[in-house]
Amino acid sequence: MMTINSITSLREALKPARQAGKRIGLVPTMGALHEGHLSLIAEARQVCDVVVTTIFVNPTQFGPNEDLDRYPRTLKQDLEACKEAGVDFVFTPETTELYPPEAQFLSIRIAELTDHLCGATRPGHFNGVLQIVNKLFNIVQPTDAWFGQKDIQQLILLETMVREFNIPVRIHRGKTIREADGLAMSSRNRYLSAQERAIAPQLYAEITSIRDYLKHGGDITAEDLDRTLAAARYRLTEIGFKIDYLSIVDVRNLQPQQRVYSDRTYIIAVAAKIGNTRLIDNIIF
Ligand code: AMP
Secondary structure (H helix, E strand, O other): OEEEOOHHHHHHHHHHHHHOOOOEEEEEEOOOOOHHHHHHHHHHHHHOOEEEEEEOOOHHHOOOOOOOOOOOOOHHHHHHHHHHHOOOEEEOOOHHHHOOOOOOOOOOOOOHHHOOOHHHHOOOHHHHHHHHHHHHHHHHOOOEEEEEHHHHHHHHHHHHHHHHOOOOOEEEEEOOOEOOOOOEOOHHHHHOOHHHHHHOOHHHHHHHHHHHHHHHOOOOOHHHHHHHHHHHHHHHHHOOOEEEEEEEEEOOOOOEOOOOOOOOOEEEEEEEEEOOEEEEEEEEO
16 A cells, blocks of 8 residues: 655556556545545445555644544554555645645536535535536546535535536445444544433434335424424424534435325435534435
């Protein structure tokens, strides 16, 4: 495994594989790696000849009052985990390598896909995500790239970017990897106190029971749906969550729905804070 921090060196290192027509898989991460990241790497390893992982805490996707400064950075362990997982190249650029001070002139405009969910509560976040992934696609020029369903709005935006900008990268969806009690793995879980960690799985428990109700509940009216979501929000608030959103959105446009129909696909998505830690989760059904 090679660890590389300059764009030029990474391009040089990947040149032989590209010229030989090899399949190059990209797994972008912000580090503090866990089993969720490693499952994406394992899938890339199975499909591709060369696997590139990037570890970069991207400042442009953090808002002014968010956790950029205290985001966990565990590079040494991350590199060991990458090596163990069979990664060929780890790209660990400094911020100035990707964002030289003079580069401030372009951004990607996003239409209604960011009106709701995390787009509404984290203004500018997804502009930063699309910016960095677009850059990484151009730097690495992968044939394939892996992203987790845990960040479903991000995944749908990236699929849209690739489609609408004709970017020749095949995007793969990685399923959400969970702790034994259902909590979705996240680099931010390490912020949780023991007490917070104990209630954290309730997020997944609530969206699972909403999904079960919607699947088996027969003809569900707008009032039923409204009442179900309100009850779940109430229970989460009672045990200490501050809810950003708990919504059912259409999988195609991410707009909140008042009714659900059995022949369509929806996402039940939740974001909530416990203490200072913001957790997200979702189920597609
Ligand atoms: P992050 O380092 O949090 O930016 O995540 C890097 C990639 O790992 C993104 O594509 C995430 O969606 C994905 N990811 C994060 N958590 C999980 C998880 N629990 N299961 C599967 N993929 C995940």
